[in-house]
Amino acid sequence: MSTPTIEPGLLLIAGVGLTDGVFGQSVVLILDADPSGALGVVLNRLSGFELQAALPQWAPLASYPDALFDGGPVSQEGAICLASPLRQQEEPPGWRPVFERVGLLHLDTPVEIAHGAYADLRVFAGYAGWGPGQLDSELARDLWYPVPGRQGDVFDPDPATLWRRVLRRQGGELGLLSAWTATPELN
Template identity: 70%
Template sequence: MDPQRNAVPLVPGTLLVASVDLSDGVFDGSVVLLLDVDASGALGVVLNEVSDLPLSAVLPGWEPLTTWPHHLFDGGPVSQEGAICLATPTHPSEEPPGWRPLFDRVGLLHLDTPVELVEGAYSALRIFAGYAGWAPDQLQGEVERGAWVPVRLHPGDVFDSDPATLWRRVLGRQGGELGWLATWTPTPELN
């Protein structure tokens, strides 16, 4: 992937699409949503990795409040014992208790918020165990080396109902050579 072709800035709300060359066993085929980028580094969550751990075992009562599929997501390899909840309020003019906006209408929901206050207050909600993190200038270096391609977020990406196909669909909508990679397979001889 040619990172110079894409001039999308590394800011909260940007998607990072893992290059086909990124085969570290951690981020292969990942789509990461950047949540914070500043001089101290960057932080994001993997949008397309469902955890093997049931959400009901970790946060009882939260599973029915989440957006389909009602699972805990694997947000990344850092601090997997912690959780990040992204949510979109049901009413655009409201900021429910425990919610802090990040970009557009997506924000962080504090998981200490009582379930009774969360019910009906959000049109979309997803919980991630862990996150992806980068030291200062590390992410920019990885982008320059072609490990990640920053692309624009589309409505629905954050709470996508089919995470298994998100990487291919995000690539496919980019068009050109980048879009062709949506058909990539690790075993091209099988094509």
């Protein structure tokens, strides 16, 4: 399998050998990549903190499940918001596109402007980051399976099963990994 270009919109599906407790069975959306490294957010892990408590003004706009997501181990005191505009041709204030109709929404944007402007919205505490060459090295060791992302992956209502479902839709050997279990005798 050839390695796709690391760019915004790429999903990194954690390989079965990635069992560090931080990224095991995670699905990471790449938001930015250049020669200095890459960064993204984990799409399928809830933080355990209520969005209502952390950012009460944004909680009513969040897509189900309306929780604060754990975006990764870097800068967990910060928040990243991904949103999809309600109207296809519109780019609301404070929003910039990343891929398809998914973009970053600046959380300093007045909530009154954001209200009614987005079909989907999700907030992540922290992010995942890689230094120069680090992600390439991890891809070469099959710690991640890079696949094209879909807008629906970002705002999936059942994040707990996202890892298996994204693997399954790939078909072939990757699709078979969707049935993987940590108990070898059950594989």
